Amino acid sequence: MSKWLVKTEPGDYSIDDLKRDSTTLWVGVRNYQARNYLLEMKVGDEVLFYHSNAEPSGVVGVCKVAEKPEPDKTQFDQKSIYFDEKATKEKPRWFCPKLRFVKKFNKLIPLSELRTEKGLQKMGVLQKGSRLSVLPVTEAEFKIVLRLAQ
DNA sequence: GCCAACGTTGGC
DNA sequence: GCCAACGTTGGC
Numbered sequence: 001m002s003k004w005l006v007k008t009e010p011g012d013y014s015i016d017d018l019k020r021d022s023t024t025l026w027v028g029v030r031n032y033q034a035r036n037y038l039l040e041m042k043v044g045d046e047v048l049f050y051h052s053n054a055e056p057s058g059v060v061g062v063c064k065v066a067e068k069p070e071p072d073k074t075q076f077d078q079k080s081i082y083f084d085e086k087a088t089k090e091k092p093r094w095f096c097p098k099l100r101f102v103k104k105f106n107k108l109i110p111l112s113e114l115r116t117e118k119g120l121q122k123m124g125v126l127q128k129g130s131r132l133s134v135l136p137v138t139e140a141e142f143k144i145v146l147r148l149a150q
Numbered sequence: 151g152c153c154a155a156c157g158t159t160g161g162c
Numbered sequence: 163g164c165c166a167a168c169g170t171t172g173g174c
Contacts, residue, residue, distance in 0.1 A: 007160090031169075053160055111161075129167040131159045157170075162163105 003142040004041065005048040005059075005125055006099070007133040015049050015060040018101045027072045027096045028082045034134040041065045041097045048137060048145060050125065051108070058110040059145055067098035105149040119144045 006026065008014070018024055029035055041047075045065040051057055071092035074082035087093040114120050124135040137145075 009160090033169095057161070129159095131168060133159085152174090154173095155171085157168105159168085160166100162165095 001042065002040065002045050003047070003137040003139060004037065004045060004065075005050055005135045005137050006063075007050045007052045007125070007135075009053045010051045011053075014051065015101075015104050018049070018061075018063060018099065019104055021101070023066050023098050023100045025070075025072075025096045026099050027074045029072075029096070029133055030082065030084070030094060031132065034132050035094060037132075037134040037136060038069050038095055038097055040136075041069060043068055046102070046142065047099060048142065052133075056108065056110040056112070058108045058114070059105070059149075060108050061104040062102040062146075063099045064102050065097050066100035069095035069097045072096040107149070109145060109148050113148065114145070117144055117148065 013024070026038070029038060043065050047063045047065065048059050049061045049063050050059050071089070072082070072094040074080040075084040075087040075092065075094045076089060077083055084093055111126070114123065115126055120126060120141055123137065123141050124130055124132070
């Protein structure tokens with residue numbers, strides 16, 4: 001099973017929102033590389049939940065894949081900010097898995113702390129210029145983050 | 151297919 | 163708010 005990390009701005013959708021909702025469709029990803037990662041997600045995969053553009057930014061909890069990706073309905077909705085005029089129902093461009101809340105860490109693990117961890121130096125989210133909102137995480141990296149959360 | 155212009159992301 | 167990094171668009 002694979003591990004992942006998803007980014008979200010807490011003002012848009014935070015770990016507390018996911019805790020309240022229990023599950024959510026991860027709509028709105030509009031980057032092909034990120035989409036391809038979403039499509040690789042399998043039910044049961046564990047996902048680090050990351051707050052970006054936050055004070056401070058960092059990993060705040062864990063969720064998991066509850067349902068495999070389905071076409072993201074917002075791409076067909078003209079009123080949605082995620083509307084994509086080039087997408088059709090016959091040939092959807094964008095997909096969203098359903099994510100289920102697992103836990104919120106007692107403390108946020110800030111980027112600065114992740115950066116000082118030896119085992120995390122190659123972690124995707126720490127790489128310079130990394131802007132992908134969906135990223136793979138290795139088993140070892142995932143374990144280290146969980147340890148830091150304790 | 152190249153590449154300039156433009157838009158977005160996201161740390162700081 | 164700044165700006166580096168990267169993605170996308172569209173003229174040619």
